[in-house]
Amino acid sequence: MSMLRILICFVFLFPTKGFAAWIDSLRLSDALQSNMVIQQNKPFKVWGKAEPGQKIAIHADWLPASAEVYADTNGNFIGIIPVPKAAEGDFTPHRIRIVAGDEQIELDNLLIGDVWVCSGQSNMQFSVREMTGSEQVISGADQPPIRLLNVALNFSDTPLENMKGTWQVCSPTSVRDFSAVGYSFGKKLFDRLNIPIGLVFTGIGASSVQAYIPKGDLANDTMLNKAYLQPYLADPKSKEQIDGGFTFEKVMRPYLLYNAMVHPLINLSIRGFIWYQGEANHLERESYVRATQTLIKSWRRNFSQGQLPFYYVQIAPFFHDREDPALAFDAYFREAQVQVANLNNTYMVSTMDVGEAKDLHPKNKKPVGERLAAIALNREYDQLDVVYQGPLVDDVRFEGKKAYVYFTPGTLGTGLQTNDGRPPRFFYVAGNDRIFYPAEAFIDGDRIVVETNKVTHIASVRYAFFNYPVTNLENKEGFPAMPFRTDSWEEGSEGSRH
Known part of the structure; x- marks a missing residue:
């Protein structure tokens, strides 16, 4: 039988719906799927496509009545339904049914809990199967109340509505290729809160901060426009057709990853963000701080859920193939990263103790995720008994060949210690000649005493x-002391280091 006869027969069998009826017109956003976690205690958007002007009914099994909306002239619709607060230990599966005419879509096995977006470059992408203790972590990952979504890599010159990726129930199979930091973060929250946790990973290794910032936000900031946007727009590559394939160059381009991997999620109700990125921008200073703060503000604005928490990771120690303690460009970058947290509801964790000097991708990811979770538990979930930061220098007093380092009381936890029982390492001192020497250091109660015979009068401690x-x-809770310097000498103005 010819294709024409098949089509004629189809229309005859279904004459009331017309020729186009065999093509489904009702579609939901790719972010809305069975097995997902619905953000608790917030209005939840159900959005998608239908025939222009068509009525869409949204039935959630926790609501006594359906919500009704109409598709606009372009066929877009957004319905908003209330969601109750999650109850501890309640893992009841729920359903949402969306009906438009005689078409319907049902989402099932939904849980009500908290959703966190995990983003950044390779150290956030680094998978569970690659992390320290992976076999034990994977074998213990049969945790149906945790749900995982990996957003597939894509690039776009314009903001997209669609993305690829599947919400999965956490299991030894599904967790293997998920973000190790993201999973460690989510598991710590689940263990402590006993509510469903949804984790969305959207990122890619080697990517730059500017890749995740909307084009308009880059254009509207003089510094960012000059540093990132205009050099790209002046490059012939900006005129090329963009596809979804990975290249190290493409993940550095401004705004493409935002358009393809963040923008499709902006209608999703979430609890907050965690972020691990910086290695791709590590030679930058002021422009990186401005860019990261712009990213945070733009994401908060576009997700339209207020000042969402944004917790991020300071880059780990790495020697860049040169074992020379005089090289400090990453130290200056880490110092710049601290400034990002001047933005409201933004906090940073340190990885100075769990890095691997000769590996850009340290495998000990569990402490990183758990430290991010500690911030969330204290700051977002009001569990004020949870320690979430390490010793932060407050004051340094100089007395000739000695210096006394004092820390902000709230960062000491229950006291100072070293994780190996040895004296504290990596204290350096300099006189006014700016030549640094390694110094001896020891713990004296809640302070550190630093001393040297190399300098008559200490002018700086680093x-x-x-x-x-x-x-x-x-501190005794296992959070590392934050790097610091007491001087304000311009980068590169120091003398040699001995």
């Missing part, structure tokens, strides 16, 4: 302030 120190100084 702690862990070069590219690759893997540190041992921490």
